[in-house]
Amino acid sequence: MRDAMQEIQPAIVERGEQLYAYVRGSVRMDSFATIADRLPELVGWLTTRGAEFAGPPFFRYNTIDMEGESVIEAGVPVVSAPEPEGDIGIAVLPAGRYVTVLHVGHPDQLFDVITAMHTWVERKGLEWDMTVVDGVEHWAGRIESYLTDPREEPDMSKWEMELAFRLAD
Incomplete structure (x- = not known):
């Protein structure tokens, strides 16, 4: 990307x-x-x-x-x-405020999208509803939804995915 x-x-x-x-x-x-x-x-x-x-x-x-x-x-x-x-x-x-992003493309590209989401949240002065314990992230709500049915669209480069990560209250 x-x-x-x-x-x-x-x-x-x-x-x-x-x-x-x-x-x-x-x-x-x-x-x-x-x-x-x-x-x-x-x-x-x-x-x-x-x-x-x-x-x-x-x-x-x-x-x-x-x-x-x-x-x-x-x-x-x-x-x-x-x-x-x-x-x-x-x-x-859980209910709450979520940062959402729609991604169209291969799931392999999600790492770059997630990195951009982290940067955006930092720039906005927001915090994730997530803690780090011994280097492991523990999320209250980190969701990757697949809006495209792979039976209808087998080309992964055309898939639509929504990322939704919960913000801290």
Whole structure:
């Protein structure tokens, strides 16, 4: 990305709580597919239980450790929750103010977008709802939603993703 600051257009939005179903994993970033590949399974599980989706599938980054394992959830927002089963859980995304950015392009480009978001937040004098413990980031709400259905658009360079990172109160 040439200059991510010129290409991103962050917005601060107020979001309410959002119920969702998820599968959680502890993965290294270079093996992210092990959690990402669980999304179709989760969607299928919800569909067979008649769950009504309330938004696009997403990844929630609970912890980020670029050198070790990060705790990540593959999730789907739902209107009402079926009974959890096995390693499928039900939780609520927290309400609050979020910095959001829409990205169109390959997911590999997200690192530059995220770097630009951090720079933008610093310039605005804002703070993330995140703490760092022993070099590991612990986020209250860091969401990467996939607005494009890969079954309809297999070209990843055309995918639309929304990043939403919660700000401190």
